[in-house]
Each structure stands twice: as structure tokens, then as C-alpha cells.
Amino acid sequence: MLWELEIRPLGLDRERERVCDEFDLLTHSERGGDLVTASARGFLVEGELTDEHRARLLNEVLLDPLVESGEFAPVGTRAAHAYTVLLKPGVMEPVAQTVLEAVRMLGVPVTAVRTFRRYFGPPELPSLDRDVLFRKVLANDAIEQIVVGPVQAAHLALGKPYQFKLLTVPLRDLDDAGLVKLSKDNTLALSLEEMQVVQSHFRDLGREPTDAELETIAQTWSEHCSHKTLKGTIHFTDHATGQSRTYKNLLKETVFGATQTIRAKLGEDDWCVSVFADNAGVVKFDENFHIAIKVETHNHPSAIEPYGGANTGLGGVIRDLLGTGLGAKPVCNTDVFCFAPPDFEPNQLPVGVLHPRRVMQGVVAGVRDYGNRMGIPTVNGAILFDDRYLANPLVFCGTVGTIPTDKAFKKVLPGDLIVAVGGRTGRDGIHGATFSSLELTHESETVSGGAVQIGNAITEKKVQDVILQARDLDLFTAITDCGAGGFSSAVGEMGAELGATVQLENAPLKYDGLSYTEIWISESQERMVLSVPAAKWPALKALCASEDVEAAVLGTFEASGRLKLTYQNNVVADLDMHFLHEGRPTVVKSAEWDPPMFAMGAPAAVLEPKPAQDVLVSILSHFSVCSKEWVIRQYDHEVQGGSVIKPLVGVLNDGPSDASVVMPVLGTWTGAAVGCGINPRFADLDPYAAAGCAIDEAVRNVIAVGADPQRVAILDNFCWGNIHDPKVLGALVRTAEACRDVAVAYGTPFISGKDSLNNTYKGKNDERLNIPHTLLVTALGRVDDVRQCVTMDIKEAGNALYLVGATKNELGGSHFELVTGRTGGAVPTVDAVQAPKLFLAVHAAIGQGLVRACHDLSEGGFAVAVAEMCFAGGIGADVTSLPGDLPDEAKLFSESPTRFVVEVKPEHAAAFEHCFAGLPVARVGTTVSEPRLRIAGANAEWLVWVKLATLKEAWQKPLRW
Template structure:
């Protein structure tokens, strides 16, 4: 029997309001209300259940009688023609439907299949309008049905007969090789296809489809980081002089090289445990536990399906610590987003591009739902805006984990069982790794929709509990997450040094109809792969069953050095693991970078007064309050959050970094911060790298982290690296990362790159700005010494720490003035570590009441944020006390974004001790805190450059994204 449950709201119809508002906003019209008269949600229920049982399910589970009414009817429904129903496409994960299935089973109601839907009523059904279709459904994952539903809308898949597929590769010419890669979405370049062709010619056979797909997943940019690991010939031209450098392995000689140098310098005091070899980087914490950290990107999926892309981006990175060593417990999450401005005119959107406001709302909801449902606090992040992110939004998600010191080593052993744990396998996520390695186009939404997954956080929470319990009982030798490339990558990596035999028909499936290749490369979520001694399999199986988690043996690890795949007894693939992991061609890539001529914008184009400039900066999208986002996240769960994302009298000021106490009752803590500003990269990507590292470090130092034990992570997001100039910017950035990390003593412990972030359509190409995110993991001996950025009391002294220089290139002051060019700030590799050490000493000694780093918007912006967060005023009467190596104007003193600077609040009775402790560090006493709720800043003549009420400043800061 097939039943339809249609559920309508009592009173306000929020879903109708949403789609009408979005349609009106997208089309600059007021027609939405005429097209859509009502909205509903509902379920299709299939099973041998009676009317009474279906009604009981509605009453007890599906419908809230206080807020909703429902209609229960048998399919087919004789519905009016003016209905439009939106369903997920067959094969797309539906967590709500899965939850209903599980609940019905507990109620002993025989439901065998469930689909959810949304329904809209009115003339919309008869309107052929692309805009209305865009607001009603996302074509990447959803389908629109006009009129009544039928039983066919519930079907997911049918059994298909086995048929071995081979790919005619041996005799193909170059054009055919490229066509095979393109049509198969393999993302393999011609030189790679030629190497594969040569390999199979030596074997005197053509590859099967699963063999070719396995190679494509393993060699993808997403999985192998082949650009950063490649050899590069780099030509750098500065002031007309060209220098050529050769890198044998760019990543090894820059990012990895920095960490290796730092570890050698530390010697016996090395606190790095595991770097760049596991799913997350690991550093020491205390005698019992280490901490690990990983930040991933999920950009392409988020561009075509924002909710699912971000949802599974966070779900995937949570599995990284879980798959590190023998399993780490996730203790907090971070996120950083880069969007096009939300007020982008809808008519300017290229075909196939979602509006940035919709992308932003979907991404935030996706991260919110996964983190909150997992019970992991989201404690730190950033949001930036630039028109160049229109075609490719950037979504960075990170997770910090805690792992026992004796659970770091792992290795699969020959004879171990290959066990899949967690979610079932479906078509969601097919070609995810290769899809993420390609540029987006106006066709991506249609041809790559299967690369998007929808996550189920509840399933992952149960998987997490099972893995950690099994870890503590010693039931497995190794574990990794099943992410990009699915079983192909997970099993392939675990078996790289030994071998594996896999029987693909043993994988639990969501529905019938998957081919053996789809089973192998599917990226369905919430799956882990374990290497389990055969003797421990019964105990692991029982443990999984006790937590309602599915576990299945897929095969066995071997000592053959080969990966053998079969399906119902039929051999479908066999690959040499050395070729799979080491066979990719080693080519030399060409990279160039030419320093642009320096423009001199200072003194030109200043159209706003200092007061107006401050308000404009505070209300710019990248600086303004992100409270609308932060309030959706649970940052208190697990009880260890010490410094929250928002601080101050009303908990609405911008914290520099988060502080978490990983072990409740132990006051040792960790600080999490980040640094990112692509505006600098437009002028000098090398400077951008140094400034990103400096910002990440000073953010965690500002709350109390010890600069002697700060680990950092890199995330490179770049455009088309096949362009030598784009690759040259990446090389310059990587070199600067190496130099600054070594100077600061901050080792890189993990990283991730996302390349080819370009959108192409016949009309235009949109390339993202070169973007580097640096995340910092600092450590704090006692969280009770931490400080926040909000001012605490009147009558305290205000100091600026650090050197100010007239470097406004890439600054927010230039941005709001409409000025381009200029000199980009540069880090001082010798002075910066001294400043960080001195600031840490002052904070640890209890001399500082509040501290805020100077970043976007400079001194004026930092003072405004500190003042309105603490509801304490500030009078700055000694602005000219701020000096530098060059003459400084008042505009430079107010808005320069020179790095390694802080604003500090110090009680007058502690001022002498503070100044003594910072002897030798550039320091300026600039003002005092006052009771009056105002910010006043005077020039050297005593004239007020800025005089603003705190309410005016706060209003400017909070309004832009107060959605």
C-alpha cells in the first residue's frame, strides 16, 4: 500500500513566505504571492500498513497537532491541477525519510520505503518560468512534479544484470584519450591518460571501467595534490630582474620543509607527533592526550547545492580526526566562508550560478545542522565577501580532536578483514573527487549533481561512538574515513603497502541498481573503513549492532601488493598498488610571477572623512557582525568552551579566537584562530601568506596562547593552475609560507588545497582571487589567564603594541574609498616573534584586561569594536604617539593594517610593570577608557578626527547582516 501524508501549517505559512520573497527579490517583482497561494510538506509511505497504522504514524510522529493539520490519502491522489511537488531525485540521501523508517520500525509499523516532499499551490503549476523553478528546487538534487504523484515517484532503483565493462584504451589516439577522460568525468590530463595507456599496453589488455575510475580517483587533484607535489620551474620578476628557481616537489620544499626545519631546531623538545601522514595533524597536549586538527574544503559541491555541500563538508572533516591514528574524539569545529556579496544584482548571475544570498543561507544551514546534531561546538570562523567568489564560493570546515597518546600508531596487516562501518552506499557522491578537481561550468549543476551528497549527522554520531568504543577495546589495527573516492581511496590507501581483495557485492546498499563501479567510487557519507583482525570481528560486529550501526566485511587485506576487485565471483579489476600510488607522470610545470608596478594612491581619492570611513568599514560585509550566523551554531555543547565566538557585556562583540578546555576539570586549554585576506593576494601573494600566518598567530596570542607552541594549517584555494601566472602566485605564496613559518617557529601540521576554482560559461569566466586560509592551534597552560577583546572598565590606559607603517595596499580603508594599488604590508620576521612573546608574558602575568589584534580596518576599527563590545568609551588624545620608520599621517595611524599589532587595555596601577615587560617592543600610550559611551580620537592639534556614539558604531557594525 502507498500512502501520501500532506501537512499544512496552522496560521503563518513560513515556507510560502520564503519562496515568495525569494522570487520577488530575484525578479524585482511582486508576483510571488500571486503565483503561490499556499505551501505544504509531506511524506510518501510504502508498506503493508493499514489506514489505522498510517494514521497512528501521523499522530505520533509526523504531525505536530498544535501547529499543523494533515491529510492522509492513498496513492494515486486525485489532486487539483494547480499543485507543484518537489522531491529529492532518486538516489539522493534523505536523512528525514531514513529517520521515519527507523522510528516506524520501533513502532512496529510495517513501512518499507519513505520519501519526503514539499508542495506548492496556485497558478505556479501553469507558469513556465525559470526563476520560479530556481526558487522552488535545486536541479542538482531535486525534481519538480506538476500534478498528482504516482507510485513511480517512490522507486529508487532496480536490480541490473552484471556486465563487465572494458574501456578501449590501448589503441586510442590522443584525441580519443582526452574524450574518454572528459566524457567519463575522470579529470585526467592527456599525459596521465598516456601513462595509463602505456601501462595497460604492457599488460596486453584494456582496463576495465573500475580500474580506470580507481586510477582517476587516486590521481585526482583532490586526493593526490599533484600540483603542489609537482616539480616546478618558477620565474620571478621583480623590478625588471628575473630569477629562476627549480623545485623538485613544491610542497615538500616549502610547507613540509618548514615543518622539518622547525622540528630539527626543536630537537628533543619537538612537540609535533604526526604531520602530513594521516587524516589530521597531531601535536602533544598533556601526558595522556594529544590534540589533532584538520581543515578541509568543500567548494564545488557547495556551489551547486549549498546545503548538502556544506553539510557533508563538515561531516567529512569530522571524520578526519576520527580516522586519525586509531580514532580521535572531535571536540570542536571551525568554519570559514567566502561568498560574493549578498546584494549582487540577480540579473548579473551567469547561467547555472545560484545567487550568493541563497548560497550563503544554504551553506550556513548545512554547517549548522551537521555540527549541532553531532553535538560538537562550532567555536571559530570567518566570513569574507568578494565579487570574484560568485561562481565558486569557498567553504572551509575544520575539526579539532583529542586522542590518547597510545592510540597514534596504525597499520593494516595482511589477513585483517576489510570492514565497512556506518552508512549504506548509494549513488550520492559519484565522481566527487574528480568533480572537485575540475572547473565549474554552466552545465555543472546538471552533469555533476550526482557528485553532491546529503549528510546524516545522527548516523555519523553513532559511527563515532562505535569507533571510539572499539578503539578503547583494541578491536582494529587501522581506520580511515571513506571520503573523496569512496572505498576506492579508503581501501586503496590502507592497502598501499600490502594488498587487498575486495568483494563488492558485500557492501550494504541503499537501493538496488548500483553497478560494481558505482559501489566502489560512491562517496556516500558517514562511512569508515577498518582493518579488523578476524578474531575481533565478532566483538566489533556485536558492538556495532548494540549502537544500531551497520558493519559489513568487504574482503581481506593481503600481502600481494595488488588490489583485486570482484563482484559476485566475477573478477572486475586488478591493479598494481605501486603503479596506482606512484605511477602518475612526473612533469615539470611552468610558473611565472611578475611584481606589478607599485601605485601611489595615498592622498588621492579620499572621498570620506575619518568618521565616515570608520562607519563604512564597520558596515562592510567582510568586517560587519556575523551574529546572524554565529547564533545558529551551538558553541556551548560538551561544556568546554571558555572564550566564545561572541564576547562582551552583551555577548555580541567579535572574539579574536576561541578557547576550549578539552578535558573538563583540567584548566589546560587550546586556542583556535585563523588568518585570511585575499585582498592582499591581488597585489602580492607572498605578502598575503605572511599576513595570513601573522593574523592567525596574533589572534590566538591575543587571547593568551603561548607563541612557543602554536601549530598552523594551510588551505590553498586557487584558480586555474594550468595558467603559469596563476601557478606562479601559488609558488610565491608557498615560499612565503615556508619563510614565515620558520621565522615564527609555527610548524604546519596539516593542510589541503582546492585548485581550479574557476567558473566558465560561453559569456564569461570568473576566477576566484588567490586565497590562503591559515588556521592556528595554540595552547594555553591555564585558561584562567585568558583575556577577551571587550573593554572592562573606565580609567584604564590604552596602548598600541607594534609598528605602524604607511602600507594601505589591500586595506579596507582603500576598499571603502574605492582606491586600488598601493604598498602591501609586510611581516617583520625578526620583530614579530619578539612581540608575540612579550604579549604572551604580559597576558600570563595578569597585566592586561583586554586585548584585540589590529587587522581589517586598523586601529580605529579595533577601538570601536572593543568599546561597543564592553560598553566602555575611549578617548584617544595621543594618536601622534604612534610612530614608525617613516612619517605617518593620521589616516595611516587610524587605518593602516600593518601586521603584528595589538590594542591593549591596562589598569593604571599595572602600567609601569606592563611597560617594563615590553621594553624594547614598539609601544605607544594613546588614550584612556571613559564612562561616557563614545569613541573620540584627536589629531596632533587636539581636533577630533572621530567623535561617535558607541550606539552609532555598533549599529553600523550589526545592521548589514542582521537577517
């Protein structure tokens, strides 16, 4: 029998308030309260339940009687004037799964559970209000359905048993137009040239491909999985210099090439372990452990379903760590988000695009829930805002972990069993890899809804526990995660050098009805694939059972050179591994760079000057600069007990830390610092300069807290717009070239990376919205002794303030220009010779105990940095002598890189200055007990004289949600 439990809040109805506020925001009205009068949550429960059973479920599992009331009733007997939101059949329901497991432990005869949300309102709604309420507020059509009135059993159907039928795809006789249509209609994301190669291959075989074969090729050849643009041939023309050059493999010749150059210089002192060869980069940490790091993107899914997209983005990168070597233990997470401003005008939203405030709230919740539930601290990140991220928000998720020094490498052996461990397989995530390789359009929400997954962090935590135990027991020889492409990607990659035979019917399923192809390409979450010697399978199976983790043998790795799939003894795919991994035609593209005139240092536009104090307050209150406390406080950054420097620091623990430091191995004093750099506004003017600044920012962030500049590894994440546009691709080439040049100069090897291309939106009328050229650089630094770490908050009055580094008249792309409306001016550029010397000097000063506080200069320049130091520490400052023959606005707000503000005790001043012999350093002021900030200009008049409370309020207010 089907029952429904409707649960209502006893006090404040916060869900109703949220819905009404969101409706009013989108409609510029105050009608939300009339349309939604109350809300409820609930469960649909199937089982032969007695009165005693239902009472136990209420009192022991499903209801909090202090704040809620609820009662059971047969399904369909109530909610006449209600709108019930249910997940669509096949969408993962972690809460329902957890409830089902809990009630079975109680011995209650429940066979199925579904969750719902319910909203009450008038029996009739105006059509326009109904459209906004249903489509944009109450539900996300990508994963949810709305039932008006009573829920019926028919709304809950999952699927019927699958009847096998081998499907082939007739393509041998198609013309070019037919090949293009086939690729588009089936979301294959393959170009005409690629489809022609596939066609030729099967013509040579004298047969048509099966649907599973074609899907496998599409997943393997997708931009998401093969990075075919950056690994392809690019003919590049630089109009600024008049030079042209050809890259056969841009990544290999720039980013990876830089790492090879650095490692060659290090020689026997090379501290890189595994770079660009596994799911994550690995470097040496101490005698017993290496440290691994990976940063991924999950952009397109997060645009369609923000919670699920971000949720599984973090879950996926955690599995990358578990699939590195023989398994790394995650110790902390990092995330960076790029959104359109949350106050964006709703009536300006393109068709099919969610409001950025809803996107932001969903993304933050998704990352929060996954990290917190897995018990992994989220310790570092950043959030940027720009109108151009409206249709394509960017969601970067990263994880750092430790791996024993003898477990850093893996090898699949012939005869090993292919074992799937973890979650069951469903329809969630079908075409996820190919979807992520396409541009978004106004139809993406409905066409690609199946590409979105929902994660279950509790399942992944159990999988993690099993993997780490099995690793230490030597129960497997290789491992990888089921990410983009599902089994097709995981098994295909692991067996690339050998071959594999897979029996698809062996995969545990969430429900009936999946075809063999859906099983093969599903991207259902929380699944790992292991290569297990047959003799060790019984022990692994027993271990999994002891931790309540499912494991199943899918097949065997074998030295056949072929990927063979069967379903119920029927061959459904038989592909040559060499063709699958090496047969894709080389992508050949043209790129060009023609810098805009104002990027060449053209004079800034002349506008009415704005008082420096007003500019400072405006920058502090800009969404990209202001406090992200609303986000940070939702994350658990203390779990595991290794957090040394937190994301918020200062006397009230509410100041912005430059980077975070964790102790990955408890019981030792060795730490890992994590920081990031990202400057898309600079890239509008000069992508080469922007990349250099991003690397510099990431490195100086970790240097500021105490990392050794000679042991900093970096990661690249390229997120770009329409790379079919030669000018957009040209900006990417310039960025990659800067990555090579600056990384080599700094001695910071790239150890891992990821690209996400075609982050562009094509509207109903062919209007196009590209994201800014966005490079995220993540830095992982080694801290010899965490007891020497410093934070950015000023510690006491009477100390000296120093400005380290050279300030230049570089206001191009700055936040000063952003808030004043100015344009033009020079873009900040790194001094690749001087910067490493400054980093070493700062590190030496910190190591000698000469530094009380250290803060890097980034958005807003000196004025913003010193203001943040003051209100974080609750100590004021008088700045009387900023160095340089520059305009006051440049001294205050230039964003020149490689600069720090440092607090030093008077008795340590001489020793501190000695660390910087021959380098730019200047004593600029003094800390004071009065709670205010004063900054003098060139004529000794106070340009800024403002209370710390005013500055802090400007900084905290914008996102105080």
C-alpha cells in the same frame, strides 16, 4: 499501499514567505505572492496502514499539532494545482531514514518513507516566471525534481536489480584526441599525459582496462586526492628579481620543509607528533592526550548544492579526525566561508550560477545542522565577501579532537579483514573526487549533479560512538574514512604498502541497481574502513550491532602488492599497487610572477578625502567586517561543556572574539585556542606579503586570548583559480615561499593542510572568473591555564589603552581603500624578526594578569579594533595620542600586522610597559564611562566623535536577517 501525508502550518507560512522573497529578489518584482499562495511539507509512506496506524504516525511521530495540521490520503488523490518537490531517486534522505527507524520502533508496518515540499499556486504560470520559480527558487536540479500536479508511484522508483556485466574500456588503440575525449566524457579529470601512461600500462599487459580499473586510477591520480600540481615540478620565474628556480615538489620544499626545519631546531623538545602523514595533524597536549586538527574544503559541491556540499564538507572533516591514528574524539569545529555579496544583482548572474544569498543560506544551514546534530560545538570562523567568489564559493570546515597518547599511530597488518562501518552505499557522490579537480562551467549543475552528497549526522554520531569504543577495546589496527573516491580511495590508501582483495557484493547498499563500479567509487557519507584482525571481528560486529551501526567484511589486506576486486566471484579489477600509487607521471608546469605596478608601493590615487568617521562607519558595515551574529547564533557552541571563550563575547555577548578557547579534556585547566587568518585582498597586490599576514593574523588571534606563542601549530589551505595560467600558478608559488619563510621565523610548524585548485568558472561564451588567490591559515594554540584567558571587550572606565606593535603607512589592499575607492600604496608586510618578540611580550603580560582586554588589529586597522572593543564592552574611549609620523588615515586604518589594542589598569601600567622593553608599544588613550568613541588626529582635533550605538548599529545591521 502508498500514502501521502500533507502537513500545513496553522499560523505564519514562513516557507511561502521565503520562496516569495527569493523570487522577488531574482526578478526585481513583487509577483512571488501571486505565484505561490501556500506551502506544505509532507511524507510519502508505503505500507499497509490501518486507521490506527495512521493516527499513531500523525500524533506520535510526524506532526506537531500545536503549529501544524495534516491528514493522510492515498498517493495521487490530491494536489491538482500544486508543485511537489522531491529528492531525485538515489539522493540521501536523512529525515526519511530517521522517520523510518522511528516508526519501525513503534511496530507500524512501514516499508519506505520519502519526504516532499509542496507549493500551491495558479494552474498556469507564465513561462519566464515558471522557469525562475522552478529552476532557481523551488528546487535545485542537482538533487531535486518537481512534479506538477498529483504525485504518482512512478515518480518514486529507485532502481532495478543489477545484472552483472563486465565492462572494459577500449583505449589501447585510441589516438591522443580519443584519449582526451575519453577522459572528458567519463569525468576522469586526467590529462593527456596521464591517459598516455595508462594506455601504455595496459598495452604492456596486453588487455584493455575494466571500467573499475580506469575509475580507480582516475580517483587516485585526481588533483583532489594526489595534490599533483603542488607535488609536481614547477619552473618558476620571478620577474621582480629576475631570478628563476625549479621546485621538484613545491609542498615538500616549502610548507613541509618549514616544519622539518622547526622540528630539527626543537630537538628533544619537539611537540609535533604526526604531521602530513595521516588524515589530520597531531601535536602533544598533556600527559594523557594529544590533540589533532584538520581543515578541509568542499567548494565545488557547495557551488552546485550549498546545503549538501557544506553539510558533507563538515561531516567529511569530522571523519578525518575519526580516521586519524586509531581514532580522535572531535571536540570542536571551525568554518570559514567566502561568498559573493548577498546583495549581488540577480540579472548579472552567469548561466548555471546560484544567487550568493541562496548559497550563503544553504551553506550555513548545512554546517549548522551537521555540527549541532552530532553534538560538536562550532566555535570559530570567518566570512569574507568578494564578487569573484560568485561562481566558486569557498567552504572551509575544520575539526579539532583529542586522541590518547598511545593511540596516535596505526598500521595495517597482512591478514586483517577490510571492514566497512557506518552508512550504506548509494549513487551519491559518484565522481566527487574527479569533479572537485575540474573547473566549474555553466553546465556543471546538470553534468555533475551526481557528485553531490547529502549527509546524515545522526548516522555519523553513531559511527563515532562505535569507533571510539572499538578503539579503546583494541578491536582494529588501522582506520580511515571514506572520503573522496569512496572505497577506492580508502582501501587503496590503506593497502598501498601491502595489497588487498575486495568482494564488492558484500557492501551494504541503500537500494538495488548499483553496478560494481558504482559501489567501488561512490562517496556516500558516514562510512569508515577498518583493518580488523580476524579474531576480533566477532567482538567488533557485536559492538556495532549494539549501537545500531552496520558493519560488513569487504575483503582482506594481504601482502600481494595488488588491488584485486571481485563481484559475485568475477574479477572486475586487478591493479598493481605500485603503478596505482607511484605510476602517475610527474606534472610539470611553468609559473611566473610579475607584480602589478601598484603593488610596488606606487602612490595612491588622489580622490576627494572622506571624513574619518564616515570611513569608520563604512568599514564596520562592510559585509566582510560586519557582525556575523546571524550565522553564529545558529551554531551550538556550548555543547560538550568545554567552551571557555565563545565566538561572541562582551557585556551582551555580541562582540567579535579574536579566537575561541575550549577545554578539550574536561576536569583540567589546559585549553586549546583556535583562530584563523585570511587576506585575499592583499594577495591581489603581493601574494608573498599576503601569506605572511595570514600567518601573522592566525597566530596573533590565538595570542590575543592567551595561547602560548611557543606552542602554536598552523594549517594551510590553498584555494586557487586556474592554475594552468602561469601567472596564477606563480602567485601560488610566492605564497608557498612565504609560508616557509614566515613559519620558520615564527616557530609555528605546519602540521596539516589541503589545497583546492581550479576554482574557476568558464562561461557559455568562454568568459572566465577566477577566485582571488586565497590562503586560509588556521592556528591551534595551547593555553596552559584557561583561567588566565582574556577577551576583546573593554571592561571598565578609567583604564589605559595601549597600542602594541608598529603602525606603518600600509594601506595597499586595505578596507580603507575598499570603501573609499582608493588604490595603490604599500601592502602590509610582517617583520619576521620583531613579531615573535611581540607575541612573547603580549603572552607574558597576559600571564602576569596585567591585561583586562586584548584585541588584534586586522580589517580596518586601529579605528575598527577600538570601536569593536568599545561597543562590545559598552564602555567608551578617548584616544588622544596615536604614535608615529604618519598621515592620520594610516594611523587610523592601516592594516599593518602584529598589532594589538590592550586595556590595562593604571596600577599595572608600569609592569605592562616593562614587558615590552625595546619593542613598539604606546599608551594611546583612556576608557571612559560615556558611551562614545573619540579619536584625535595629529593636530589634536577629533577625527572621530561618534556614539557607540551608531557604531554598533552600523556593524550589526548588514546581516541582521
